[in-house]
Structure formats: C-alpha cells, structure tokens
Amino acid sequence: MHYNDKEQPEGDRMTLWLSTGLIFTFAAIALILYRWWDMQCIGVTPVRTLTFIAILFTSGLDVGLIMFPLTEFGGYGNVSENPEYAFANPLAIEFGFWAFLIWGFYFLTCFYFAIIEPRVKFFEIPMVKLVNNVVIIGTCAFTAYLLLVNLPWYLPQLGDGESVVPAFYLIVFLSIALAVYSSSKVKYIRILSVGSSVLFITLIAGMWFRAFVMGKGSPADFFGTAGMLGEYFANIHHFVLPINDYHEFSLFWWFAWSIMIGQFTARFVSGIKTWQLLIAMLVVPSVAIGVWFSVLYYYHAEGLKIAAFTNIAMISVGVLMVINSLDSLIRLYTDNLNLTAQRLGRVNYVLFNLVAMVGLTMLFKLDFLRIQWVGALVIALYFGCFGYILLRKRSEVAAIQTSPKENILDFRKIELAG
Numbered sequence: 001m002h003y004n005d006k007e008q009p010e011g012d013r014m015t016l017w018l019s020t021g022l023i024f025t026f027a028a029i030a031l032i033l034y035r036w037w038d039m040q041c042i043g044v045t046p047v048r049t050l051t052f053i054a055i056l057f058t059s060g061l062d063v064g065l066i067m068f069p070l071t072e073f074g075g076y077g078n079v080s081e082n083p084e085y086a087f088a089n090p091l092a093i094e095f096g097f098w099a100f101l102i103w104g105f106y107f108l109t110c111f112y113f114a115i116i117e118p119r120v121k122f123f124e125i126p127m128v129k130l131v132n133n134v135v136i137i138g139t140c141a142f143t144a145y146l147l148l149v150n151l152p153w154y155l156p157q158l159g160d161g162e163s164v165v166p167a168f169y170l171i172v173f174l175s176i177a178l179a180v181y182s183s184s185k186v187k188y189i190r191i192l193s194v195g196s197s198v199l200f201i202t203l204i205a206g207m208w209f210r211a212f213v214m215g216k217g218s219p220a221d222f223f224g225t226a227g228m229l230g231e232y233f234a235n236i237h238h239f240v241l242p243i244n245d246y247h248e249f250s251l252f253w254w255f256a257w258s259i260m261i262g263q264f265t266a267r268f269v270s271g272i273k274t275w276q277l278l279i280a281m282l283v284v285p286s287v288a289i290g291v292w293f294s295v296l297y298y299y300h301a302e303g304l305k306i307a308a309f310t311n312i313a314m315i316s317v318g319v320l321m322v323i324n325s326l327d328s329l330i331r332l333y334t335d336n337l338n339l340t341a342q343r344l345g346r347v348n349y350v351l352f353n354l355v356a357m358v359g360l361t362m363l364f365k366l367d368f369l370r371i372q373w374v375g376a377l378v379i380a381l382y383f384g385c386f387g388y389i390l391l392r393k394r395s396e397v398a399a400i401q402t403s404p405k406e407n408i409l410d411f412r413k414i415e416l417a418g
Helices: 012-036 049-059 063-067 069-077 090-098 100-120 126-154 166-182 187-214 219-234 245-266 274-302 308-336 346-365 371-392 394-398
Strands: 040-042 270-273
Touching: 012 100, 012 245, 012 274, 012 371, 040 100, 049 187, 049 245, 049 270, 049 274, 049 308, 063 069, 063 126, 063 274, 063 308, 069 090, 069 274, 090 100, 090 219, 090 274, 100 245, 100 274, 100 371, 100 394, 126 166, 126 245, 126 308, 126 346, 126 371, 166 187, 166 308, 166 346, 187 219, 187 274, 187 308, 219 274, 245 308, 245 371, 270 274, 308 346, 371 394
Parallel strands: none
Antiparallel strands: 040 270
C-alpha cells in the first residue's frame, strides 16, 4: 500500500471514527473467542485447511507486500523526522503495518459470515446489500489503481520511473482480464491461490539463499534479523490505535478489505475449531510475512542490490497476488448481484466486468474516489450489524452452538461449484 500525501485522511473526526471502529473490532474478536472458542466452523464450500490458508493469504494481500518494504524501512528508521516510530526498529514497524493484529479483521468477518450471518441475514437487507456491493466494487477498482500508479517504481526500465506509460496500462488491463476470467469459475481460485503461494515461497527461498548462503551473511544472521520482530510483540499496544496519518490510512484500507475477504473466505472454511481458525488467519500468514520482511530488511540494512531477474520475479509474484485479490472480489460482487457467468454467459460476463473494472480504475486515477471513504463505510456496516443483532436477532445469535446445518464438511463440493 503505497500512498501519496493527498490520499491520506484528514481531520479528527475520521481519526475518532477509525479508533472507535478498532476498539469495537478487538472487543468483538474477544467476545467470539469467549463464546465459541471450541466450535467447529464449516463453510458452504469447504476446502482443505492448507488450501484455505493459501486462498486467504493470496486473496488478502497485493503486490505492496512484495515491493513496498524496501521503500519504507528507511522512513521508519529516520526517527529524527518521524519520532512516532522511535518505539521499535523499522522491521518491527513494517511488520505491524502488514501482519498479526490487523489480520484479526479478517478473522472477525470470516467467522461472522460463516457462522452468524446465515442466522442474522443482515447483509440481505436491500440497503445494506447495496452498500456492501459498493464497498466491494470500489475496493476492487482501487486495488487495480494502486497497481497502475506504482508500476513506474516497480518497473523503471519501462519508463522514467515516475510516469505511467502505455505499457503499464496494458499490464493492468491484462491483470484485470485474467482476474475476470478466473473469477468465472470458483475452482480456479484454488489453482491461483496454491500456485501463488508456491511461487512466493520459492521467491523467499531464492532471496534467502542469495543473501545468507551466497552473500556475505550467514544463516545465523537471518535468525538475528528475524529476532528484531520481537519488538513488535513487546510494543503491540502501539498498533491498536493509529500511530500517524500514514498508519491511519493503512488501517482504513484494511477495514475496506476486511468485509470482502471475510465474505469470500467464509465459504471455504475447512471444519476447524474457532481457535484454530484464529491461528490459521493470524499466525500462519504472519509467519510467512515475518520471514519475507526479515529477508528484505537484511537486503536493506546491508545495502545488497536486487538482481534484475529477482526484481522481475518479485513483480510477477506481486501481480499474481493482485490477480488473486481481484478474482475473489469480482466473484463476490457478481454472486451478490446475481451477475454470474452462468446467468450472463461467460463472454458477456467477462466483457461486462472488464469494462466496469477498467472504468472504475480510471475514476480513482482522476482522484474522483477515495479509499478512506470505503473504509469508513465498512466501519458503519460493523456498527449497523451489531445494532441489528441487539435489536432483532439477539436470541438467534445467543442460541448458536454449531455451524449452519446446511454446511456439510464435503471437500468434493468445490469441484461441483460454478
């Protein structure tokens, strides 16, 4: 998530709204764990747990995870200009922006849509359904927009390193087109997610080997670097509320994603217990992110150059993650609006969504839309849902003891899904 100054939220009201949303979110997570700690969670279309984690990880992140740390470590380390970061080292700060605590947003929404929403049906209320789909479509387009505006930095060899040239528009167009096509069948997401995860692990291994085996470091140096992540956990309370405007914008972005990733991943929950779901959604992705950031930080700290081939590999894996994310979001809003490939026909489905996504991406390019508005809307949905449960569905939620009875632990259902 790479932003310029004009994209950062302004005003104390937005900060207060965000802070209230954060406190509510962490309280809701604690309540879920207290009430349903050992309950088995089954989605509509369950998959194996490792596949579920791969879908979560690759759908819930984008190219920023791959590329941005190298640009941000220096700023986090410059405490004379950014004294608010002085409480921890740059690696720990970067980890806090991307990992662990904030993945609790995804846990909360995934659990809600898998277990509670089938009994509550808040998101079937017409106005809520409209707002929900506005959030999904807007965030989907913003994801493509972020890829477009950051491609000059990712691939300076294709331009001057600052301007968006025709080749970058082509890359984004092809990414959207691939995502639209893959979203036409739900079974493709498993192929994309597992493939992306394998390539990401391969990328980590390759860069680790080059730095700590072929380079001037040693495997022991890696563990020394990774040990710096401990400062995050020692100072985790600093990440509960916004540190500054940049962190505030980042948190709005996570909120915008949370409502959609929860809806999408809920259908794939693999029959694990609630506490295991928490581990799968917080700990496992955070381990992968921690290893990756530790490798990148060693490159930064030691001034190691990224080889051209490695740079291309990083960009390729990152773009593939964008395609994964767009795939899941497109699949979600087309299902919600009954604009599926089965109803429209695959050709019409692809053309409609391609035109819609390209058009909305250009609206973000014109600065007509702001992602913080989307994040603020999601917080409003959180509060609205909670209020609806208290007023209308308290007894139904209090009676929950199991996953919905119609959700059966059958891993073959993914093969039969549209």
